[in-house]
Amino acid sequence: MSASLTVVGLGSGDPDQLTIGIMRKLQQATQVYVRTKEHPVVRLLDELKLPYTSFDDVYEARDAFHEVYEEIADRLMTIAGSGTSDTEIIYAVPGHPMVAEATVQILKERCPEREIQLTVLGGESFLDEAFIRLGFDPIEGFQLLDASGLESRLIQPQLHTVIGQVYDMFTASDVKLSLMDIYPDDYLVVVGHALGVSGEEQIVRVPLYELDRVEGYGNLSLIYVPKSDEDEHRVRTFERLHEIVSILRSPEGCPWDREQTHQTLRKHLIEETYEVLETIDEDDPVHMQEELGDLLLQIMLHSQIEEELGSFNVYDVIASLNEKLLFRHPHVFGERTAGNAEAALQNWEQMKAEEKRRKGIDPSEQSVLDGIPRDLPALMKAYKLQKKAAKVGFDWEDLDGVFAKIDEELAELKEAITEGQDLQSQQLELGDVLFAVTNVARFIHSDPEEALSLTNHKFVRRFQYIEQKLKSLGKTFEESDLAEMDRYWNEAKTLNK
Known part of the structure; x- marks a missing residue:
């Protein structure tokens, strides 16, 4: 490769921290390009009368940062490609070239395609000064996040968090909103401007709600969120939930939780599922939030049992689900x-x-009816069995055939009861009627469970209306009769109860 390009870091801002090697590179280079003049070290280049070209004009011409970085990288590769083997082209960036420097990442990806030899030389990162000036040790747990793409799901309160690329108050406001999803409004955070730069450094500690009221945001600004192990700050994290469940199942945990097995928890999983369904029918979001949590606990407990056995853990469950969702949604x-x-x-x-x-597994070797859970509620299972059979053509052409089948099965049920057949025979005939009626649900595109659930709720409302009427009259059911109760039932119907 005859074309070459060298990227150097100008450090966090203090000219005294610039390495001797990089200073020599800047002095000896044929051409020097800087991403922006808005950096204290560039003033040193002016003082030393070292010529350079900045890309600040690109910032003014483009609307989005990714467009700026793309154009700068493209210009640099064009310049490098047009040079000779003895041309030393230097691209100088703030901080360390490999820390929060998008243009360098683009160059690393594309220079090989254009046969340009890319060399990256380090420099003091803004993180180096952050560790010193803010006084924390990253070995305790540390994360660096980009303000422009910050989401609350990325924030881990148990880690020291530095948020870079906080260019202005608008960006700071976005950061504040993301942090407020995790931390209380008055949680103390730190804003750092030009850390380590003599005469320019500012370190401001403010409650979170004032984060976007701090003056001076710019290219050398960051936000620091001190780590916290407090439950109130970790309570929204999935990791904390996993930790709590593992503690409950530990020898020092809850005796009841420790004794549970998949089989003993089985009924609880079913109960919690139905309690969630009840909140859906009641359209009660507050109650739904609570019940979904109870259902999630059952999933966590089953996963924890398998984690203790070494089979899988809840993160494997999540990974399997993610893979399935990606694979089954090719559209x-x-x-x-x-x-x-x-x-x-x-x-x-x-x-x-x-x-x-x-x-x-060869799908052609499987039964058409395979894949339906054995323990589904009977009505739901009947619906799914019929749908699978209908897919291969085992179905009536229209509802007339369905209604005829219902009449046939109903007649056989009446006959079984009239003739005094044994209980099992009567149950089978009743089941045939219910199974036939379920076909109607398919034809009208209605889930039979939902239909019956609506009727159950309607029955409860109307029956409770009867209770209320009797109570208002000072009467009990024993003091009433069917005719009176039926009158109130019909009254409830007219009131759409």
Whole structure:
């Protein structure tokens, strides 16, 4: 490669921290380019009368930072590609070239494609000064985050957190909102401007709610959030939930939790699922939040039991789910398309079949009815069995056939009861009626569980209306009769109760 480009770091801002090697490179270079003149060390270049070209004009011409970085990288590669083997082109960036420097990442990716030899020389990072001036040791646990892409899910309160690229108050405001998802409004945070630069450094400690009221944000600004092990700051993190469940199951934990097995927890998993469904039917978001948490606890406990056995842990569960969602949504994460819900469902089913083939399972060797959980509630299971059978053509052409089947099964039930057949025979005939009625749900595209649930709720409302009416009259059920109760029932119907 004849073309070459060398990237050097100008350090965190203090000219005295500039390395001798990098200073020599700047003095000996044929051409020097700086990402921006807005850096204290560039003033040293002016004092030494070292010529350079800045890319500040690109910032003024472009609307978004990623466009700025793309253009700077492209200009540099064009310049380097047009040079000769003895041309020394230096690109100087603030801080360390490999810390929060997007242009260098673009150059590292694309220079080989253009046969440009790229050399990166370090420099003092703004982190070096942050460790010194803010007084924390990163070995205790540390994370560096970008203010421009900050999301609350990335924040881990148990780690020291430095947030860079805080260029202005608008960015600081976005950071504040993300942090407020985790920390209380009055949590103390630190704003650092030009750390380590004599005469320019500012370190301001403020409550979180004042973060975007601090003056002076710019290229040399950062925000520091001290680590915290307090539960009130970690309570929203999944890691804390995992930790709590593992403690509950430990020898020092809860005796009841320690004794649980998959089998003993089975009924609780079912109960919590139905309690979530109840909050959905009641359209009660506050109650739903609580019940979803109870259901999540059951998942955590089952996963914790397997973690203790060495089989898998809850993070394996999450990984499996993520992989499944990505694989079964090729119309979202792949190249397929789906213009409606039916097409999306077809993609899902096709990818499920592909998953089985990859596991060595031949879908053609399986029963059409395979894949339905054994312990589903009977009505729900009937619905799913019928849907699977209908997919291969085992179905009535229209609702007339369904209603005829219901009439047939109802007649057989009446006959079994009238003739005094044994209980099992009567149950089977009753089951046939319910199974036949379930077909109606499919034809009208209604879940039978939901339909019956609506009727159950309607029955509860109307029956409670009867209770209220009797109570207002000072009467009990024993003091009433069916005719009176039926009158109040019909009254409830007219009131749409």
